[in-house]
Amino acid sequence: MGLMKKKWERRHLVEAFMKIIMQVSLFIVTGALGLILWIVIVRGLPSLSWDMVTKIPEGGYYMGKGGGILNAILGSLYLASGGTFLAMVFSVPIALYLKTYLGDSKWGHYVRLSLDVLWGIPSIVYGAFGFTLMIALGIRASLLAGIIILALIELPIMTRAMDEIIRRMPVDLEHAALALGSTKFEVAMRVVTRQMLPGITTAILLGFGRGIGDAASVLFTAGYTDRIPTSLMRPTASLPLAVFFQLGSPYPEVQQRGYAAALILTIIVLAVSLGSRWLSARLNKYTIK
Amino acid sequence: MSLIDNPPQPINKAEGRLSRPSVVARARQDNFARRSFFTFTLLPVLLILIVTIALLVRSWPILQAYPLSDLLFGDVWRPSDGQFGFWPFILGTFWVTTVGVVFAVPACLLTSIYLAEYAHARLRSIAKPVLDLLAAIPPVVYGVWGLVAIVPFVDKVLAPLSDRWLGSVPIFSVNQPTGFGILAAGIVIAVMIAPLIISVMYEIFSTVPNDLRHASLAVGATQWQTIRNIVLPQVAPGILAAIVLGASRALGETIAVLMVVGNIPQVPTSIFDSAYPLPALIANNYGEMMSIPLYDAALLSAALVLLVVILIFNILSILVIQRMRSRKWA
Numbered sequence: 181m182g183l184m185k186k187k188w189e190r191r192h193l194v195e196a197f198m199k200i201i202m203q204v205s206l207f208i209v210t211g212a213l214g215l216i217l218w219i220v221i222v223r224g225l226p227s228l229s230w231d232m233v234t235k236i237p238e239g240g241y242y243m244g245k246g247g248g249i250l251n252a253i254l255g256s257l258y259l260a261s262g263g264t265f266l267a268m269v270f271s272v273p274i275a276l277y278l279k280t281y282l283g284d285s286k287w288g289h290y291v292r293l294s295l296d297v298l299w300g301i302p303s304i305v306y307g308a309f310g311f312t313l314m315i316a317l318g319i320r321a322s323l324l325a326g327i328i329i330l331a332l333i334e335l336p337i338m339t340r341a342m343d344e345i346i347r348r349m350p351v352d353l354e355h356a357a358l359a360l361g362s363t364k365f366e367v368a369m370r371v372v373t374r375q376m377l378p379g380i381t382t383a384i385l386l387g388f389g390r391g392i393g394d395a396a397s398v399l400f401t402a403g404y405t406d407r408i409p410t411s412l413m414r415p416t417a418s419l420p421l422a423v424f425f426q427l428g429s430p431y432p433e434v435q436q437r438g439y440a441a442a443l444i445l446t447i448i449v450l451a452v453s454l455g456s457r458w459l460s461a462r463l464n465k466y467t468i469k
Numbered sequence: 470m471s472l473i474d475n476p477p478q479p480i481n482k483a484e485g486r487l488s489r490p491s492v493v494a495r496a497r498q499d500n501f502a503r504r505s506f507f508t509f510t511l512l513p514v515l516l517i518l519i520v521t522i523a524l525l526v527r528s529w530p531i532l533q534a535y536p537l538s539d540l541l542f543g544d545v546w547r548p549s550d551g552q553f554g555f556w557p558f559i560l561g562t563f564w565v566t567t568v569g570v571v572f573a574v575p576a577c578l579l580t581s582i583y584l585a586e587y588a589h590a591r592l593r594s595i596a597k598p599v600l601d602l603l604a605a606i607p608p609v610v611y612g613v614w615g616l617v618a619i620v621p622f623v624d625k626v627l628a629p630l631s632d633r634w635l636g637s638v639p640i641f642s643v644n645q646p647t648g649f650g651i652l653a654a655g656i657v658i659a660v661m662i663a664p665l666i667i668s669v670m671y672e673i674f675s676t677v678p679n680d681l682r683h684a685s686l687a688v689g690a691t692q693w694q695t696i697r698n699i700v701l702p703q704v705a706p707g708i709l710a711a712i713v714l715g716a717s718r719a720l721g722e723t724i725a726v727l728m729v730v731g732n733i734p735q736v737p738t739s740i741f742d743s744a745y746p747l748p749a750l751i752a753n754n755y756g757e758m759m760s761i762p763l764y765d766a767a768l769l770s771a772a773l774v775l776l777v778v779i780l781i782f783n784i785l786s787i788l789v790i791q792r793m794r795s796r797k798w799a
Contacts, residue, residue, distance in 0.1 A: 195691040202583035205576040209667065210599045212660045216606060216614045223617055270509055277506035287510070293787060294513045300714070300783040301776065302721020304748040305520065308772035311755070312523040336513060363499035393607025396723040396748065400755055420609040424724060427616065442613045446606065453605040457598060 217446070224443025227436035233444065237406045242426075244433035249441050251408050252422035256445075258323060258409060259402060259418055260391035263330025267338050267387055270331075272380065275342035279349070280368040292343070298336040306333050307400035314401065324412040326402030333397060334387035341386050345379030346372055353468060378463035385456030389449050395420035419445040521776060528770030531763050540770065546734045553767040555774065557734045561651075561744030562775075564737050565726060566719040568655025569662060574712055576659075577666040584667070585674035586696055604664035612728035615657040620729055623656070624648025628741055643741045649731035652740045657729055658719045666715040669790060673707035674700065678798050710789035717782035721775060723748035747771050 235248035274291070282288030310329040319325055349372065357367045395418070403415030404425065419441060426438030490498070531540070531553065543554025584596055628643045635641035677700050685695040701708075731743025732753065751768050758765040 191691050191694055195693045198579075198693045199583075199587065202579040202587065205579035206583050206588075206596065209576055209580050209603075209660075209663050210596060212663070213599055213603045213606075215618065216603075216610065216660075219614050219617050220610060223613070270512060273506045273509040274513070277503075277510055281503055281506065282510075291510045291513060293784075293791070294517055296787045297517060297780065297783050298513055300717055300779060300787075301517075301520070302718075302723065302748065302779065304721060304723040304751055305524075305772050305776045305779070307755075308751060308769055309520045309523055312527045312769065315527075316523075332516065335516075339513070363495050365499040365502040366495070368502070389605050393605075393609070395607070395609050396752055399752055420607055420724065423609045423613065424728070427613065427728070439613065439617075442610050446610050449605055449607055449610075450602060453602055457601075 220439070220443050220446050223439035224441075224446075227433075228440040228443055232437065232440055236408060241406070242429060242431070242434055244431045249417075249419070249422050249437070249444075251406055252417040252419045252441065253444065254408050255323075255402070255416035256392050256419040256448075258416060259326045259330055259398065260388050262323070262327035263334055263391045264338075264384055264388045266327060266331035267334040268380075268384060271335055271339040271342060271383065274339050275346065275376070275379075276368045276372055278339075278343050279346045279372055280354070280364045292340070295336040295340050295343075298332075299340065302396070303333055303394050304396040307397035310397060310401040319413070321401060321403030321415045322413045323402060323409045323416045326398050326416065326418070327412075329397045329401045330391040330394060333394060334391050337390055338383040338387040341383040342376060342379040345382065346376045348469075349375045350468065375467050378460040378467060381463060382456050382460045385452050385459070389452040389456075392452075393420060393445065393449055395424060419448075517780070521773070521780075524769055524773040524776060528766045528773050531766035531770050534763060540767075541774070544736060548761050548764045548767065551763065553763070555747070555771060557736050558745055558747045558750050558771065559774075560736055561730070561734075562720060562746040562748070564651045564740070564744055565654045565658060565730060565746050566716055568651055568740055569658030569719045570712060570716050572655055572659035573663050573666060573715060577663050577670060577711075577715075578708065580663075581667045581670035581674060582696060585671050586692065586700070600664045600667060603660070604668075608661070608722065608725040609728075611657055611661050612725040615653055615725060615729040619653045619656050620648040622648075623650070623653045623741070627652065631741065640739050641741070642739045644739055645731070645733075645741065645743055647731065647743070649729055650741050650743045651730065651737055654726045654730040654744070654746075655740070657725050658722055661722060661725060662715040662718045665718060666711050669711040669714060670708060673704045673711065673790070673793050676707075676793055676796060677703050704793065706789050707793040710786040710793070713782050713786040714790070717779045717786070720779055720782070721748055723752050727752055747775050 229248075231246065232248040233253060234250055235246070236251045237249070238245060238247035241247040278288055278291060282291065306329050309332075310325060313328075314320070314325050353371055353375070354367055357371050358364075362370070398418045399421060402418060404417050404421055405415045406417070407414075409416040422441045423438050423445060426434050426441060429435055429438070535543075535553065540553055540555055541559065542556050543552070544556040545552045545554045546557060584593055588596070624647060628646055628648070631641045632643045636643070681699050681703070682695055685699045686692070690698070726746055727749040730746060730749060732745050732749055733743040734745045734750075735743070737744045751771055754764070754768060758768050
């Protein structure tokens with residue numbers, strides 16, 4: 181008997197064909213990122229100027245006169261940092277409690293489930309909820325209201341990000357500490373928090389990235405203004421809304437600036453996203469695996 | 470020197486460094502921490518209820534004034550005359566979501582199969598960050614992309630093509646040739662939900678133990694035969710759950726859709742028609758909603774409808790996915 185010759189059957193053709201269309205799909209999906217970035221850069225770059233990022237809108241800005249969107253850039257940074265900070269105050273204890281006290285218990289299961297469900301609630305619904313909250317509390321559209329709603333949006337993302345990372349912590353570590361007589365709280369504060377550090381950084385940047393890009397919730401809660409907010413109770417502009425409103429303008433110059441604002445927003449978000457990847461890779465070196 | 474000559478000195482509390490809080494104090498601290506941390510975990514669970522109840526309370530006036538069926542299935546939207554029919558908006562949401570999911574699912578399924586079953590580790594390590602970046606791009610930037618690239622593409626390329634070849638089929642007929650409409654919104658949505666669907670599907674595929682694949686390959690099946698006959702049947706519920714999860718994201722997408730969908734309150738008949746999904750309705754009219762009676766209640770009840778549908782979709786799909794994850798393979 182000679183060497184078995186591979187007989188080409190229909191199934192081998194199917195295999196080759198499927199492989200090709202799978203590669204094509206992968207190419208299309210990843211290519212979409214390139215396409216989006218290319219469009220934003222090509223459209224945004226020509227009207228990106230130093231004035232755009234250092235000045236607030238001057239008189240007649242929305243008819244094409246001078247000024248920039250510093251109000252929106254700062255407003256977005258305030259909103260996203262405030263929201264992320266507030267979300268962190270709540271998400272760190274929740275993540276610690278999930279790990280040290282709850283583990284895979286039933287209540288832990290419910291908490292994780294509700295976090296995942298919260299993650300899926302769209303920002304427009306959070307915005308509408310924020311609106312009802314503002315009526316109930318009697319506050320107007322303001323930086324504070326925006327921060328609170330963004331914190332609610334970021335909370336599930338950040339908690340789950342931390343949770344997923346500390347879940348991978350070796351149980352031996354926890355057992356060793358418990359065997360030496362530590363209480364669970366001591367395990368949480370002295371062992372888990374250290375192991376969690378890369379998780380916390382990732383979570384912060386993830387939450388920040390989500391917060392700075394969110395438009396629908398901020399529309400209801402933070403309003404829009406040409407001034408830089410000076411207090412928590414003042415309304416504030418934000419980058420996504422700066423893009424949105426300027427693109428809706430009939431003046432081509434203003435639309436151009438909308439594209440530039442989109443480019444600025446994209447740069448911030450990509451920097452945050454790449455930064456979190458880099459940071460967590462670096463910090464991961466210092467955890468025990 | 471023996472221990473008897475030099476008995477160990479009792480640790481002096483004043484020296485501080487060697488002293489530890491007593492066991493009782495530490496237990497008390499632990500107890501306090503347990504309780505206060507526990508209250509924090511109530512927050513996410515309660516938040517779902519609070520959001521639902523707050524919206525329900527605020528939309529109560531309109532639910533009292535009109536029967537639910539009139540609101541949901543009424544097709545006249547004229548708030549100033551007290552007519553609040555959500556039907557065109559519900560259909561708009563449904564069409565945009567369906568078109569988005571129809572575009573996204575084949576590409577996502579194939580991509581995730583390729584990444585999970587065929588791709589080398591190197592390719593995976595490139596694809597993952599790309600998908601993460603795609604997921605990180607803000608909705609408004611997707612909207613810009615849709616406005617600049619997709620709307621003209623639909624207008625100049627897809628609409629003429631469809632007019633020429635599929636013009637007689639009602640859902641492909643071009644009645645409003647602007648490019649703005651369901652198709653453009655569907656394409657944008659498809660790209661937006663793709664990273665989520667792919668990552669969930671990929672994870673589900675990786676739960677299948679390799680033994681099953683090896684057994685199939687060992688009896689001479691090709692890799693695709695293995696995937697089709699062995700892997701896919703095992704993960705089918707998870708795949709479905711991933712699709713439902715993606716659909717629930719599509720349902721609530723606001724800004725990106727709002728920018729490309731045309732926003733005309735009508736009952737769409739073709740994918741080239743303009744539509745007006747619920748989230749866009751809420752976002753576009755928040756400014757004047759306090760000026761007309763019941764308008765705010767109407768918009769918040771739209772948010773409530775959206776929330777309820779999304780909660781159901783989400784909970785079902787997450788439960789299925791969790792089940793797949795924790796599945797025991799005998």
